[in-house]
Amino acid sequence: MTKMAIKICGLSDRAGVDAALAAGATHVGLVFFPKSPRNVSVEQAAALAAHVAGRAKVVGLFVNPAGDFLTHACNVVALDVIQLHGTESNKQAEQIRSRHGLETWKAIGIRESLNQANIYARAVDRVLYDAKPPEDHDLRGGTGLRIDWSLLAGRRHPLPWILAGGLDATNVAEAIRITGADFVDVSSGVESGRGIKDAAKIAQFCRAARES
Numbered sequence: 001m002t003k004m005a006i007k008i009c010g011l012s013d014r015a016g017v018d019a020a021l022a023a024g025a026t027h028v029g030l031v032f033f034p035k036s037p038r039n040v041s042v043e044q045a046a047a048l049a050a051h052v053a054g055r056a057k058v059v060g061l062f063v064n065p066a067g068d069f070l071t072h073a074c075n076v077v078a079l080d081v082i083q084l085h086g087t088e089s090n091k092q093a094e095q096i097r098s099r100h101g102l103e104t105w106k107a108i109g110i111r112e113s114l115n116q117a118n119i120y121a122r123a124v125d126r127v128l129y130d131a132k133p134p135e136d137h138d139l140r141g142g143t144g145l146r147i148d149w150s151l152l153a154g155r156r157h158p159l160p161w162i163l164a165g166g167l168d169a170t171n172v173a174e175a176i177r178i179t180g181a182d183f184v185d186v187s188s189g190v191e192s193g194r195g196i197k198d199a200a201k202i203a204q205f206c207r208a209a210r211e212s
């Protein structure tokens with residue numbers, strides 16, 4: 001049986017990190033995006049990553065990061081993965097991966113087609129399928145919007161992939177069943193308020209994903 005990989009994204013304090021680790025999350029996500037209610041400073045992120053201390057992979061989420069900022073974050077924070085959640089092209093993503101020598105993921109906002117994933121096939125290590133927010137939406141993700149899971153059913157993917165977008169403890173098992181995902185990512189679905197992680201919801205989510 002494949003082990004389910006689970007990323008809890010948007011953690012901003014030790015309590016949230018501890019809840020994710022206790023629930024068996026394989027990846028924890030730190031958001032570097034000032035518009036997000038989950039944004040952390042480089043210093044906060046460094047302390048949280050040190051606290052994780054190898055018990056899970058640490059993912060840094062960036063949205064069209066300036067080169068200097070990304071370099072600074074990668075130098076200061078013990079990141080395992082760079083997640084690009086903006087409009088980074090395949091060329092930019094490939095440059096970022098080779099410059100920083102870290103596993104790199106590209107989020108693809110999908111409504112009706114997954115074809116964009118092909119563009120990133122040689123540029124990154126994984127794609128993350130997320131719901132495409134409306135054009136006038138301030139955030140690029142973490143919106144709680146769901147994608148149409150049937151788009152992923154029985155699909156051959158050009159590279160390893162992650163399912164995200166509007167997942168929570170009540171729907172993750174069905175999402176996995178329909179899409180065949182072996183890696184899921186959640187942010188707002190394990191919160192009790194905007195940006196406030198809820199330990200019970202994190203535990204329920206991880207249990208539901210693993211038992212699916």
Ligand SMILES: O=C(O)c1ccccc1N[C@@H]1O[C@H](COP(=O)(O)O)[C@@H](O)[C@H]1O
Nearest residue numbers: 009036141142143144164165166187188
């Ligand atoms: O979490 C955020 O605040 C965020 C901000 C900007 C880009 C992406 C963000 N989060 C990512 O969005 C998806 C889906 O989140 P949700 O579960 O629907 O709330 C997930 O990959 C988060 O990592």
